[in-house]
Amino acid sequence: MKKLNSLPMWILMLLLTVGLLAFGTLRNRGPLTQQGRIDAISQQLACPTCNGESIYVSRAPAAEAIRNEIAREVAAGQNSDNQIVAVIEKSFPGSVLLPRTDGVESLVWILPVVALVGGLCGLGLVFRRWKNAELQHASDADFAIVEAALQHKNDVTDDENV
Amino acid sequence: MFSAETLGVAVNQGLAGPLGRAALLVGIIASAFGAVASIYTARESLRDGEARTARLIPRFAVLALLAAIAAMTAMEYAMITRDFSLKYVQEHGSRSTPALYNFTAVWSALEGSILLWVLALALSCAVVVWRYRKKLSDPLIAWAMAVMFIVLAFFFLLSFAPANPFGVGAAGVTDGPGPNPLLQNHILVLFHPPILYLGYVGFTIPFAFAIAALVTGRVGEGWLIETRRWTLCAWGLLSFGIILGGWWSYEVLGWSGVWAWDPVENASFLPWLTGTAYIHSVLVQERRGMLRVWNLSLLLATFSLTILGTFLTRSGVLNSVHAFSESDIGKYLIIFFGVIVAVSLWLIAWRGDSLRSPGSIDSPVSREGAFLANNLLFALFAFVVLLGTVFPLVIEALQNRQIVVGEPFFDQLSKPIGIALLALMSIAPVLPWRKASEEVLRQRLFWPAWCGIGALVVSLLVGADGLAALLTFTLGGFASGAALRQLVLATRRQGWRGLVGRANGGMVVHLGVILIAVALAASNSYTRSQELSLKLNTPAEFGGHVFELKGFENEKTDRLTAVKAIVQVDAGKSYAPAITKFVQMGNNIGTPSVKSSWRYDLYLTLEPPVKSESGEARIKVFIKPLVMWMWIGGGMMAVGTLLALFPGRRRRPTDAVSARVATGKALDA
Structure with a gap:
C-alpha cells in the first residue's frame, strides 16, 4: 500500500488524468446539427414579450416566430451563429442575454473577478496574521514559562529517581 | 396603506x-x-x-x-x-x-x-x-x-x-x-411553494437567536448549539423546495430544462448559497470557537436575502416570467430589509470586542482551511447571482435602458465556481482538523482519486467530451470516493449509526449534490434535440428511436380545450404531449410527455400549430442524459439532511477538543 501511495504513483495519476482530460477535450465531436445550432442560438436571445425568458425556453408566439426566423437563417447556411444573433438583435435591441464586455456593462464581468481576487487576498492576509500572531505569542516571557515548567518537571523527576 | x-x-x-x-x-x-x-x-x-x-x-x-x-x-x-x-x-x-x-x-x-x-x-x-x-x-x-x-x-x-x-x-x-395556467397542470403546485416557504421562514429562527445572542452579549457557542437543528431543517426544506421547483419546471414548462436563472429562481438560490456556507463554517466555530463575526454575518445575510428576494420578486422591479404582479408591498419590504441590515450591522459593531475569538487556524491545508475556501466560493457564487439578478436595475438607473442578464451569463460564471466546489468536496472530507501532513493526504486521498480517474475513463468510453463536463465527472467521482470513504469508515466503526449524525449525514448530502452536478453537466452538455414532422402511422427515427404518430385526442370543457398527440415510441408504449388552451386566459400551454430511464429521458413536446384534421403533428424530441439521477440526488440530499438531524455518537461541540494550555498564572499556582 505504501508503494502504491508513493509520490511517483501520484505523479503518474496526475499525468494520466491530464492526458485523458486533454484527449477528451480535443477530440472532435463534429459540427452541430441544424437543430443543435438553432437551440444554441436561441439560448443566447431573450424573447421580447416574455419577461426575461430566452427564445429557447419560451413557448410564446413571439419566441416561436423568432425561432422560425433563426431556423430559416440556419437552413440558409450563410451566416455564422454570431451573425444570426446580431441580425436578430438589430430587430429587437437589448435581446442578447449575455452582457457586453465594454462600457458600464463590463462591470458585471469585472466585479466577480475583483471579488474573487479580494477574497483570496483577504484569506491570504488572515492566514498571514494568524501565522504572525502565533510567532508573537512565543515571547521571551512564554519561553521563560516553558523553561520554568520544564525545570519543575525535571526537579520532580530527579526527586522521584532519588 | x-x-x-x-x-x-x-x-x-x-x-x-x-x-x-x-x-x-x-x-x-x-x-x-x-x-x-x-x-x-x-x-x-x-x-x-x-x-x-x-x-x-x-x-x-x-x-x-x-x-x-x-x-x-x-x-x-x-x-x-x-x-x-x-x-x-x-x-x-x-x-x-x-x-x-x-x-x-x-x-x-x-x-x-x-x-x-x-x-x-x-x-x-x-x-x-x-x-x-x-x-x-x-x-x-x-x-x-x-x-x-x-x-x-x-x-x-x-x-x-x-x-x-x-x-x-x-x-x-x-x-x-x-x-395562471402553468399552476393548473401538475400536482407539485401543492408541495413546492409550501416547502420552499417553510425553508425561507425557517431561517428566521437562527436569525432570531443570532440577534438575541448579540443583544444579550452571550455571543459564545450556546446559541449556535440551540439553533443547529433549526438551521439544518430550514436548509433541508429550502433545498428540497428548490429541487421540487426544478422538477416542476421540467415536467410542466416544456423546454426540457430544470433551471433558467430566472430572478425568482435566483431569489430562492441566494439564501441557499449563504445558508450552505453557514452550515459548513459554523463547524469551525463549534469546534474551535472561531469565525464568530463571519458566521453571524452569514446568518444575518441569509435571512436578509430571503427578504430581499421577496422584495425583488414581489415588487415588480424585475421582469420574471413567474414573478408576482406589481404591488405596493415593495416599499415595505425594502424598508424592512434596510432595518434588518442596519440593526444587524449595528449589533455586530456594538459587540465587536466580545466577538473577537481567540486562536488561529494553523494551516490552510486543514479542515478549517477547507471550510474557509468553501465559504469564499459560496460567498462569491452568491455575489455573482445577486449581481446578475440586479444588474438590469443598475443599467436602467445609470443609462435609462433595459437589458436582460440571462442564462448564458450565469452559466459562464457558475461553471468554474461549481467545479472548484466539487474539487473542495473531493478533498475536504478527508482533511483532519488543524493540520494535514503530506503522508496523511496521500494515504486518505488515494482511493478517492482513483474513483475520479475511473469516472473519467468511463465518461470517455461512453463518448463524453468537453473540458467542463469531463472535469465535473472526474471531480464527481473523486468527491464520491471521499464521501464513501468517510461513510465506510464510520459504518465499520459504529455499524448503522455510522450513517447518522452531522458528519455522516452530510456525506450522504454530498453524494446527492454530486449526483445532481453530474446529471446537470451531462444533460446540459449532451442534450440532442430534433423537431420531427410526423404523419399518421408513418414512423420517423431520431437518436436510435422510432417515433410513430398514432392519432390525436381532443378534450373540450368549459375551462379548456386540449389536443394530445399520441406518439408511440419504439413500437411500445405511447406518449401524449399536449397543447392546452385555457378559455379564460387564451394562450397555448404546452405539456410535455417524458419517457424516463436511468440512462436518458426522451422528452416529447407538441409544437403549435397543430393540424390534427390533416393527421400531422410537429413533435420536438429531446434526448437528455442522466436526468433521472437529478431527482435521485435530490432524494439523497433530503435523506442525508434527515440523517444529519439525528444525533450521532459524538462528543458535545462545547467539550474541549484538546488539553487546555496552561498559562503562567496556572503554573505559578
Whole structure:
C-alpha cells in the first residue's frame, strides 16, 4: 500500500488524468446539427414579450416566430451563429442575454473577478496574521514559562529517581 | 396603506372576507403583544432573576398561530365556495378550476403567497415556543422570541394592509379566470411553494437567536448549539423546495430544462448559497470557537436575502416570467430589509470586542482551511447571482435602458465556481482538523482519486467530451470516493449509526449534490434535440428511436380545450404531449410527455400549430442524459439532511477538543 501511495504513483495519476482530460477535450465531436445550432442560438436571445425568458425556453408566439426566423437563417447556411444573433438583435435591441464586455456593462464581468481576487487576498492576509500572531505569542516571557515548567518537571523527576 | 377597499368596508360579501380580516387583525395584535411580552420577560429576568410574564409568551404564540390558521382557512373557504365578492377570488378563482388547483390557487398570486408565508412563520414561532417552553424566562430565548414575533407582526401587517387577500372586489362578478395556467397542470403546485416557504421562514429562527445572542452579549457557542437543528431543517426544506421547483419546471414548462436563472429562481438560490456556507463554517466555530463575526454575518445575510428576494420578486422591479404582479408591498419590504441590515450591522459593531475569538487556524491545508475556501466560493457564487439578478436595475438607473442578464451569463460564471466546489468536496472530507501532513493526504486521498480517474475513463468510453463536463465527472467521482470513504469508515466503526449524525449525514448530502452536478453537466452538455414532422402511422427515427404518430385526442370543457398527440415510441408504449388552451386566459400551454430511464429521458413536446384534421403533428424530441439521477440526488440530499438531524455518537461541540494550555498564572499556582 505504501508503494502504491508513493509520490511517483501520484505523479503518474496526475499525468494520466491530464492526458485523458486533454484527449477528451480535443477530440472532435463534429459540427452541430441544424437543430443543435438553432437551440444554441436561441439560448443566447431573450424573447421580447416574455419577461426575461430566452427564445429557447419560451413557448410564446413571439419566441416561436423568432425561432422560425433563426431556423430559416440556419437552413440558409450563410451566416455564422454570431451573425444570426446580431441580425436578430438589430430587430429587437437589448435581446442578447449575455452582457457586453465594454462600457458600464463590463462591470458585471469585472466585479466577480475583483471579488474573487479580494477574497483570496483577504484569506491570504488572515492566514498571514494568524501565522504572525502565533510567532508573537512565543515571547521571551512564554519561553521563560516553558523553561520554568520544564525545570519543575525535571526537579520532580530527579526527586522521584532519588 | 389602509384604504376602505383593503379594510373591506362593504356589505355585499360572504363570511370569509370579514373573518379573514378579523383573523389577521388578531394576528397582528397577538404577535405585537408577544413581542412586548418577550422583551419585558428578557428585561425582567435580567433584573430580578425571574420573569412572570414568560408564561404569556406561549399564549400569544398560540393565538397568532390560530389567527394565521383562521385566515388561511377563510381564504381557502372563499376559494372553494367561489366567494366572488373578494377581489382575490375574482382574479385567481374560477368556477371551472378543478378542486386541487382551486385549493392551491390560494398561494398562486402575491397576496395569497404572503398569507402562506404568515402561516409558515406563525407555525415556526409556535414550534420554537413549544421547544423552549421551560426556558422562556432565559433572556436569550426571550429575545429570540421577541425577534420572531416582530418579524411575524410585520408579515401579518403586510397581509392585512398592502397585500390583503380579503380585499373586496367589484360588485356583480360571478366568475374569474382561475390561476395562471402553468399552476393548473401538475400536482407539485401543492408541495413546492409550501416547502420552499417553510425553508425561507425557517431561517428566521437562527436569525432570531443570532440577534438575541448579540443583544444579550452571550455571543459564545450556546446559541449556535440551540439553533443547529433549526438551521439544518430550514436548509433541508429550502433545498428540497428548490429541487421540487426544478422538477416542476421540467415536467410542466416544456423546454426540457430544470433551471433558467430566472430572478425568482435566483431569489430562492441566494439564501441557499449563504445558508450552505453557514452550515459548513459554523463547524469551525463549534469546534474551535472561531469565525464568530463571519458566521453571524452569514446568518444575518441569509435571512436578509430571503427578504430581499421577496422584495425583488414581489415588487415588480424585475421582469420574471413567474414573478408576482406589481404591488405596493415593495416599499415595505425594502424598508424592512434596510432595518434588518442596519440593526444587524449595528449589533455586530456594538459587540465587536466580545466577538473577537481567540486562536488561529494553523494551516490552510486543514479542515478549517477547507471550510474557509468553501465559504469564499459560496460567498462569491452568491455575489455573482445577486449581481446578475440586479444588474438590469443598475443599467436602467445609470443609462435609462433595459437589458436582460440571462442564462448564458450565469452559466459562464457558475461553471468554474461549481467545479472548484466539487474539487473542495473531493478533498475536504478527508482533511483532519488543524493540520494535514503530506503522508496523511496521500494515504486518505488515494482511493478517492482513483474513483475520479475511473469516472473519467468511463465518461470517455461512453463518448463524453468537453473540458467542463469531463472535469465535473472526474471531480464527481473523486468527491464520491471521499464521501464513501468517510461513510465506510464510520459504518465499520459504529455499524448503522455510522450513517447518522452531522458528519455522516452530510456525506450522504454530498453524494446527492454530486449526483445532481453530474446529471446537470451531462444533460446540459449532451442534450440532442430534433423537431420531427410526423404523419399518421408513418414512423420517423431520431437518436436510435422510432417515433410513430398514432392519432390525436381532443378534450373540450368549459375551462379548456386540449389536443394530445399520441406518439408511440419504439413500437411500445405511447406518449401524449399536449397543447392546452385555457378559455379564460387564451394562450397555448404546452405539456410535455417524458419517457424516463436511468440512462436518458426522451422528452416529447407538441409544437403549435397543430393540424390534427390533416393527421400531422410537429413533435420536438429531446434526448437528455442522466436526468433521472437529478431527482435521485435530490432524494439523497433530503435523506442525508434527515440523517444529519439525528444525533450521532459524538462528543458535545462545547467539550474541549484538546488539553487546555496552561498559562503562567496556572503554573505559578
